[in-house]
Amino acid sequence: MTATARTNRTLTLGERAAFLTEKAKEVRSRILSMIFKAKSGHPGGALSAADIVTALYFDILRVDPANPRWPDRDRFLLSKGHACPVLYTCLAMRGYFGLEHLDTLRQFESILQGHPIRKTPGIDMTTGSLGHGLSIGLGMALDGKLRGKDYDVYVMLGDGEINEGHVWEAAMAAAKYKADNLIAIVDRNRLQMDGCCDDIMPMGDIAAKFKAFGWKTFEIDGHDMAQILRTIGKARRVRGRPACIVADTVKGKGVSYMEDRFEWHGKCPDADQLTCAMKEIWGEDS
């Protein structure tokens, strides 16, 4: 894989998707291992986002792990920062820092803090206090436009996170400034910390809401690699307005006992549960 290009252009979409599907297995297994070792972390939302973040880091993003602050890089903000095990895993697997750091998640003096910070190589901005990522991404998108750069800014939001009014302040401003280099991806796993989104704070038709603010919107299966690649490609080509992809996902995806269970938002598996999860991820039960 080349360091700096948006990658794998010579492969067919099916070949790229197959490659990413395999990568995502490794990402998921490393997510669970690191949370198990840290005895703390958020597996549910990291696993729901795993396919999309894998697609970004192993296919879509134009980044250079040897030069994390390369001015022309695409930016990625994990606004739902509690899902950072997926981000840390992808950064380590891309070579921003050694894989051994994954064992230090949330530990004293680790470069991998409980929520993402700029000190970590490859992280563009501190995130995790929910609702701010889209605003920050908008600032980065406007910065790129003023400098005449062609980079894209991707912001991943949770469907619980968008309860925050701050998100909608950013949504209206991004439309005003025609930030077509800004792509929001909503990880719609339908669960938030206290329960089902529809019970805690129903957001209704999320795509319609972004559309009403002036965004181009897409709705996809957030675990279908081919759809992820195709749709992000389309979103990148939108001109004159920002794009939002609402991705239907399953919280805890890939581990049967975690799937669709809000209790696994911020819970650590025990040793037996980890073994079971690894078998499921690598398909050894089938």
Next chain:
Amino acid sequence: MRPHAMTPATVPTRRAFSERMAEYGAIDGDFVVFEADIGYSTFSHLFGDKYPERYFNMGIAEGNMVSAAAGMAADGRTAVASSYGVFITMRALESVRTFVCYPDLNVKFLSSHGGFTPAIDGVTHQATEDIANMTTLPNMKVLVPADTWASRKLFDVAIETPGPVFVRLMRDPILDLYEPGDPFRMGGSHVVIEGTDVTIVSYGDIVFEAIGAAGILAKNGIRAEVIDMYSVKPFDREGLLKSLDKTGALVVAENHQRRNGLGYELSNFCLKNKVVPFENLGLEDTFAESGSYGKLLEKYGLSRARIAEAAKRILGRV
């Protein structure tokens, strides 16, 4: 060098700061300004009129404005975020703390309507807790110009200082104290009246009341030294100690809650370094109200007469 003859100010500090900001647009072509729909009040429009492509009016949404300014500054650009103190330091406080101060970005705050200088607007628009909120944040520096020249110079100091800087500005013009050429620096202060009996420290609008208090005290044979502590954080430790070595008594008066303002910081400093008779004037665990600025100064204990009384009290000269 002091005292200069004071003359009525023709523009408020918010305008003087923005005028310098508009000039700075030509010096740094990457410099950007964010506003939240009060650009004709903060006078940030003076920059926007000249550089519309670098002026972002984010509407009435201060939290988004500050977080977006952080994103804009993340790759090295310098940004000013402009609004009233109440909105920057409270509604947008988390954006200021977590996304500007924590990553230590070059976002500067044009914070108008400091203290109860928007007296007639009432409590909703009076920033009487802003110094407490901003000085508490790691990496944040806090500056308060008292007049036109100070505002222009402290704009430059804010820009030259790496990281976040909060500049508290006033709604209405009061007096001009400084002359072009007077120097300002981060962590500096000015002795605006020299004295030997008591030190009166203030910043912003209350500097003029402190000067007035020194006049009252002079008639009672008390020579007060008045310090304009325009750099509230970091403050001028050496300057303060030098003055206290002479006077041995300290009054701090500020247009702010008495709790957690500059007075609290200086009293803490004095307890550790130089214990002197001390008085701290500010809002006494209360909100102010609508009314003329002069009436509020008197009612809330910050007029020259009240400052002079405090000085006499700690000197045992009542």
